[in-house]
Amino acid sequence: MRHPSLLAPSLLAGDHAQLATSVRTVAACGASWLHCDIMDGHFVPNLTFGPETLAALRRTGSTLFFDTHLMLAEPQRYLEVFAKAGANLISIHIEPIYDHRAALRTIRSLGCQCGIVLNPGTPATAIEALLDQVDLVLVMTVQPGFGGQPFRRDMLPKLQQIDQWRRERGLNFRLEVDGGIELSSAAECRAAGADTFVAGTSFFKSNDKAAYAATIAAL
Ligand code: DX5
Ligand code: ZN
Numbered sequence: 001m002r003h004p005s006l007l008a009p010s011l012l013a014g015d016h017a018q019l020a021t022s023v024r025t026v027a028a029c030g031a032s033w034l035h036c037d038i039m040d041g042h043f044v045p046n047l048t049f050g051p052e053t054l055a056a057l058r059r060t061g062s063t064l065f066f067d068t069h070l071m072l073a074e075p076q077r078y079l080e081v082f083a084k085a086g087a088n089l090i091s092i093h094i095e096p097i098y099d100h101r102a103a104l105r106t107i108r109s110l111g112c113q114c115g116i117v118l119n120p121g122t123p124a125t126a127i128e129a130l131l132d133q134v135d136l137v138l139v140m141t142v143q144p145g146f147g148g149q150p151f152r153r154d155m156l157p158k159l160q161q162i163d164q165w166r167r168e169r170g171l172n173f174r175l176e177v178d179g180g181i182e183l184s185s186a187a188e189c190r191a192a193g194a195d196t197f198v199a200g201t202s203f204f205k206s207n208d209k210a211a212y213a214a215t216i217a218a219l
Contacts (some may be wrong), residue, residue: 009029038050066087067089069198075103076092100116
């Protein structure tokens with residue numbers, strides 16, 4: 001089945017001294033999702049924020065859907081703490097070695113939706129056996145770690161492959177893209193099967209964020 005298009009603005013590109021303001025900006029433009037990038041300086045060469053930041057943003061009263069992207073070498077150690085902090089969906093990468101299936105089950109048992117993520121260098125076949133276990137597949141369209149990188153158009157065939165498996169198997173997960181997304185790359189990803197669009201730099205730089213969100217929703 002084909003989900004309606006949905007924008008998930010990435011907090012990474014917001015003002016880190018005013019994260020609560022960034023969250024209000026996201027809600028005010030009509031977006032319902034907020035993409036939260038969690039980095040540990042090991043799996044990726046950068047650091048962001050942790051569960052206490054998420055919990056504090058939740059305590060401001062935000063009802064946004066916290067789409068939590070864990071870029072961690074040992075994500076299985078941090079599932080409960082992010083669930084308790086207010087994550088609605090927790091995505092974990094396939095590349096580190098741990099029991100992915102068990103971790104996905106744990107995320108669901110904590111009352112969250114679960115997602116699996118692939119780096120640009122990871123083939124679609126790496127997650128093929130997990131497709132019936134997830135609520136979302138996130139195809140990275142940049143090497144994770146930093147915002148503001150150019151979109152990797154060579155990821156489009158990977159999206160098409162995963163979308164084809166989804167249709168053939170009658171599955172219903174969302175197909176999300178993250179990295180270098182703006183209106184034209186989003187349209188290309190939509191044509192390749194994506195329905196969920198993370199946008200950091202392009203969203204926060206946009207002068208009319210409500211129009212930006214509406215344009216993505218209309219793809
Ligand atoms: C990259 C992060 C992204 C990042 C995208 O490591 O996973 O979510 O915020 O930023 P832009 O949209 O600027 O490419
Ligand atoms: Zn992300």
